[in-house]
Amino acid sequence: MATARTEEEQALAGLRERAIAELATIATAEGLDEWRTRFLGRERGELTGILKGLGKLPGEQRKAVGQAANTVKNELEGLLEQRKAALKAAEQSGALERERLDVTLPGRMTPRGHIHPISQTIRDIGRIFSQMGFQVYDGPEVETDYYNFQALNIPQDHPARDMQDTFWIVPGQILLRTQTSNNQIRIMEQMQPPVRAIVPGRVYRNEAIDASHEAAFHQVEGLLIDETCTMSDLRGVVERFAREMFGAERKVRFRPSYFPFTEPSAEFDMDCINCDGAGCRVCKYSGWLEMGGSGMVHPKVLRGVGYDPATYRGFAFGLGIERIAMLRYGVDDIRLFSGNDLRFLRQFA
Ligand code: FA5
Numbered sequence: 001m002a003t004a005r006t007e008e009e010q011a012l013a014g015l016r017e018r019a020i021a022e023l024a025t026i027a028t029a030e031g032l033d034e035w036r037t038r039f040l041g042r043e044r045g046e047l048t049g050i051l052k053g054l055g056k057l058p059g060e061q062r063k064a065v066g067q068a069a070n071t072v073k074n075e076l077e078g079l080l081e082q083r084k085a086a087l088k089a090a091e092q093s094g095a096l097e098r099e100r101l102d103v104t105l106p107g108r109m110t111p112r113g114h115i116h117p118i119s120q121t122i123r124d125i126g127r128i129f130s131q132m133g134f135q136v137y138d139g140p141e142v143e144t145d146y147y148n149f150q151a152l153n154i155p156q157d158h159p160a161r162d163m164q165d166t167f168w169i170v171p172g173q174i175l176l177r178t179q180t181s182n183n184q185i186r187i188m189e190q191m192q193p194p195v196r197a198i199v200p201g202r203v204y205r206n207e208a209i210d211a212s213h214e215a216a217f218h219q220v221e222g223l224l225i226d227e228t229c230t231m232s233d234l235r236g237v238v239e240r241f242a243r244e245m246f247g248a249e250r251k252v253r254f255r256p257s258y259f260p261f262t263e264p265s266a267e268f269d270m271d272c273i274n275c276d277g278a279g280c281r282v283c284k285y286s287g288w289l290e291m292g293g294s295g296m297v298h299p300k301v302l303r304g305v306g307y308d309p310a311t312y313r314g315f316a317f318g319l320g321i322e323r324i325a326m327l328r329y330g331v332d333d334i335r336l337f338s339g340n341d342l343r344f345l346r347q348f349a
Pocket of ligand 1: 215295316319322
């Protein structure tokens with residue numbers, strides 16, 4: 001027969017029920033702490049309150065309530081641990097859910113850049129000359145007066161210096177190269193004939209800028225030195241280049257000119273690709289487009305690098321790369337290439 005419950009036993013049962021019901025609703029670590037302090041706390045916990053009151057009870061009852069209180073305490077502590085573990089697991093699975101990676105989703109495409117039309121033209125020039133056995137070299141843009149002028153038979157105070165207005169870094173000594181011809185000297189100093197070299201690169205001139213003139217532009221230098229080599233070899237190489245670049249029907253003409261480092265010297269033109277030589281706005285109604293300067297390397301220049309002009313001869317030429325790119329892509333203002341306007345550049349993607 002069930003015995004009547006004491007006041008303490010009823011309080012204990014009530015506490016247990018409330019504690020269990022509340023525990024089920026708690027979803028945070030702070031909430032669990034607060035719950036533990038309130039029900040199981042050593043100082044002011046409700047259960048501790050009941051245990052403290054045990055002293056007033058008669059022996060048998062004290063023992064029974066004490067045991068029951070311990071059972072409730074163990075049970076509640078066990079439930080607390082379970083709840084903590086459940087919360088932690090839920091948190092982890094939530095994190096996993098949030099971090100879930102669907103490897104079947106299509107990737108985000110990174111926008112691809114493309115090569116600048118001048119770089120593209122330099123590559124194509126390199127490819128065409130490589131097919132003719134030329135090797136591509138590189139040289140310094142910050143140069144000494146010696147390599148840019150003196151070694152090319154342009155001494156100090158030579159009037160030819162006026163042809164290329166110079167940006168000086170140290171006046172009279174260090175400059176931004178005005179032409180890629182500085183590399184003729186650097187290459188010949190470093191190797192023995194036969195030489196077949198091209199050197200593309202940026203050059204600088206203190207010029208008034210307009211639709212066909214830049215202060216920073218690109219040239220490609222060509223140099224061939226051998227025991228037998230004539231002006232007609234130069235012509236053949238330039239013609240072959242023009243035809244590879246602009247079409248098999250292209251014609252090239254040479255006009256006498258003057259450069260201190262070549263003798264004889266010539267400038268060469270290609271028939272206008274816009275009007276096939278008939279005359280139009282692009283060729284200023286002449287039928288011809290200027291491509292570059294050239295000539296047979298001057299014996300003084302050969303001697304200066306230690307080549308014997310009695311044994312070796314050669315030709316050199318210099319082409320303006322922007323001018324070639326303008327013709328190739330039908331661009332009528334040279335400044336567009338360095339303007340960094342993406343609307344212009346995107347057309348070459
Ligand atoms: C020279 O620079 C000589 N070094 C070329 C040379 C090399 C002659 C080897 C003999 C032997 P010139 O100053 O003419 O020559 O320039 C060559 C080409 O560069 C021109 O035909 C033109 O296409 C280009 N050019 C010259 N000035 C400019 C400029 N301001 N802007 C854009 N292109 C230019």
